[in-house]
Amino acid sequence: xxxxxxxxxxxxxxxxxxxxxxxxxxxxxxxxxxxxxxxxxxxxxxxxxxxxxxxxxxxxxxxxxxxxxxxxxxxxxxxxxxxxxxxxxxxxxxxxxxxxxxxxxxxxxxxxxxxxxxxxxxxxxxxxxxxxxxxxxxxxxxxxxxxxxxxxxxxxxxxxxxxxxxxxxxxxxxxxxxxxxxxxxxxxxxxxxxxxxxxxxxxxxxxxxxxxxxxxxxxxxxxxxxxxxxxxxxxxxxxxxxxxxxxxxxxxxxxxxxxxxxxxxxxxxxxxxxxxxxxxxxxxxxxxxxxxxxxxxxxxxxxxxx
Amino acid sequence: xxxxxxxxxxxxxxxxxxxxxxxxxxxxxxxxxxxxxxxxxxxxxxxxxxxxxxxxxxxxxxxxxxxxxxxxxxxxxxxxxxxxxxxxxxxxxxxxxxxxxxxxxxxxxxxxxxxxxxxxxxxxxxxxxxxxxxxxxxxxxxxxxxxxxxxxxxxxxxxxxxxxxxxxxxxxxxxxxxxxxxxxxxxxxxxxxxxxxxxxxxxxxxxxxxxxxxxxxxxxxxxxxxxxxxxxxxxxxxxxxxxxxxxxxxxxxxxxxxxxxxxxxxxxxxxxxxxxxxxxxxxxxxxxxxxxxxxxxxxxxxxxxx
Ligand SMILES: Nc1ncnc2c1ncn2[C@@H]1O[C@H](COP(=O)(O)O)[C@@H](O)[C@H]1O
Ligand SMILES: Nc1ncnc2c1ncn2[C@@H]1O[C@H](COP(=O)(O)O)[C@@H](O)[C@H]1O
Ligand SMILES: [Mg+2]
Ligand SMILES: [Mg+2]
Numbered sequence: 001x002x003x004x005x006x007x008x009x010x011x012x013x014x015x016x017x018x019x020x021x022x023x024x025x026x027x028x029x030x031x032x033x034x035x036x037x038x039x040x041x042x043x044x045x046x047x048x049x050x051x052x053x054x055x056x057x058x059x060x061x062x063x064x065x066x067x068x069x070x071x072x073x074x075x076x077x078x079x080x081x082x083x084x085x086x087x088x089x090x091x092x093x094x095x096x097x098x099x100x101x102x103x104x105x106x107x108x109x110x111x112x113x114x115x116x117x118x119x120x121x122x123x124x125x126x127x128x129x130x131x132x133x134x135x136x137x138x139x140x141x142x143x144x145x146x147x148x149x150x151x152x153x154x155x156x157x158x159x160x161x162x163x164x165x166x167x168x169x170x171x172x173x174x175x176x177x178x179x180x181x182x183x184x185x186x187x188x189x190x191x192x193x194x195x196x197x198x199x200x201x202x203x204x205x206x207x208x209x210x211x212x213x214x215x216x217x218x219x220x221x222x223x224x225x226x227x228x229x230x231x232x233x234x235x236x237x238x239x240x241x242x243x244x245x246x247x248x249x250x251x252x253x254x255x256x257x258x259x260x261x262x263x264x265x266x267x268x269x270x271x272x273x274x275x276x277x278x279x280x281x282x283x284x285x286x287x288x289x290x291x292x293x294x295x296x297x298x299x300x301x302x303x304x305x306x
Numbered sequence: 307x308x309x310x311x312x313x314x315x316x317x318x319x320x321x322x323x324x325x326x327x328x329x330x331x332x333x334x335x336x337x338x339x340x341x342x343x344x345x346x347x348x349x350x351x352x353x354x355x356x357x358x359x360x361x362x363x364x365x366x367x368x369x370x371x372x373x374x375x376x377x378x379x380x381x382x383x384x385x386x387x388x389x390x391x392x393x394x395x396x397x398x399x400x401x402x403x404x405x406x407x408x409x410x411x412x413x414x415x416x417x418x419x420x421x422x423x424x425x426x427x428x429x430x431x432x433x434x435x436x437x438x439x440x441x442x443x444x445x446x447x448x449x450x451x452x453x454x455x456x457x458x459x460x461x462x463x464x465x466x467x468x469x470x471x472x473x474x475x476x477x478x479x480x481x482x483x484x485x486x487x488x489x490x491x492x493x494x495x496x497x498x499x500x501x502x503x504x505x506x507x508x509x510x511x512x513x514x515x516x517x518x519x520x521x522x523x524x525x526x527x528x529x530x531x532x533x534x535x536x537x538x539x540x541x542x543x544x545x546x547x548x549x550x551x552x553x554x555x556x557x558x559x560x561x562x563x564x565x566x567x568x569x570x571x572x573x574x575x576x577x578x579x580x581x582x583x584x585x586x587x588x589x590x591x592x593x594x595x596x597x598x599x600x601x602x603x604x605x606x607x608x609x610x611x612x
Pocket of ligand 1: 023024025026027028029030083084085108126127128129341342343344345346348
């Protein structure tokens, strides 16, 4: 329930409370954490009982700008949430907030300290992008970019001859979210291909030739699918006729039943219910299953090495 | 410096310390926070002085599985980092960790409590995806998906007639990261188009007809670009000849100079140096500039409404 995107010129709602978020880096970590925490207040955010404005200040690596932001936060009656790698900057944020009487929360410090004593290593205190920190062009970096580029090229059933090169293949009817899901997963370093299931269109042979353990079916509640298709047809400016066919309930049901039969014929493919799930939630389910199948661990997990 | 992607079967390095991450949701928030904090230990992670294994357990919404994970963490000599919306689950994680003698950090609790007292509202305590929480198909949701789909279709200079529909247009020579950057930004709800600058290929007229305030040039150090191109040419299996041309230093320099002249002729376009920046870092710079231009605020920020 954010506005995001277009950068609201006029973001301050009367009576809205403000959250100031400050980072010496990109700000994406603090934004992610605040956004998750705000999920705990959906019941009042949604009906506008307690609208909230967030303001993200990124790349803040000098104490003067930090102080200016804290002062402004105090004026706005805002709270402060920050990630500042330099301990003296983090201290300044804490102390200035106290001085100006605003609540403040350090998102990075507690985890960093816990990891430091776990590893027995002193943290660098250097923000990302600090001079002297060089960004290594690691294999991981190249692999991730390759995964994204692969995934874009395979979108919407393109290049079915390459399915075997994919780590993960998603399949389902139109508007089950295959494209955004593929993209989300690709950014985690997996090559994803997606293959649409369309009545009257033969599926590529290669879909049935690849390792079935990497194929995932997507399904969705017909009413929700209809809603999404109506919105889609409208935004694409489909003609009345195409539109009614594409999003008509009988057609929607037939489409899902047709996909259901294909899924039944391929029982190794897990079928994931996407109704009511955000893209990143479906991604979590896919990657959990994918990793379980690879690792066959007693306790399902996704592991990485740093 | 993560392995990511392919789901390592064999992730445990001898002597590596483990971090167990637990969420009742997707786990992406705790993973993001831990990954940022691990940036503070790059100096020892990179040279493998202190390798770290992370293990992400997502969708953990019952206390039995939680206890099992804590016990396993204790066996592995791991620390625990968690996001658990239900306060009784969070309590159990804290107490069990204490009992088993492992360090633990709550990532969600402190921010949620701070926001709760700031707003004067009690948090729901409901994990995302909990029964009864329905996912609203908001305008924001549709807009974001449309942005991703738009961005994929415009990749690599495709459909130049649509540049005017883009919120942001990225331009630069091959391998400046236009594609992954476009995708990253699109997921935040912006329609992004990217236009490659290639010597001997005319740029689309529309690039010079759109609002120049939404166009961003990307530039990069020639040596770094050469390294990236060499890796790229190899992975694409270019012939020796094409490869040497594409990644030869003289060609790389000419390419960048050619782009530099175009940037000089369009002084409104900011030129962003991507050398040494991760995709999300360049994205932060682009979005900061984009929002500043839109808002012309005294203090640059990115604002959202919840
Ligand atoms: N690779 C890294 N090296 C050092 N610090 C980092 C790294 N990534 C993130 N951080 C720090 O973690 C916090 C969150 O980063 P960001 O998400 O870029 O705002 C900031 O204080 C950054 O300086
Ligand atoms: N929209 C939401 N509503 C309620 N809780 C959420 C929401 N998004 C994230 N959370 C909670 O925030 C924490 C991090 O979420 P995740 O990133 O999915 O692991 C978990 O405890 C989730 O239950
Ligand atoms: Mg699609
Ligand atoms: Mg590209």
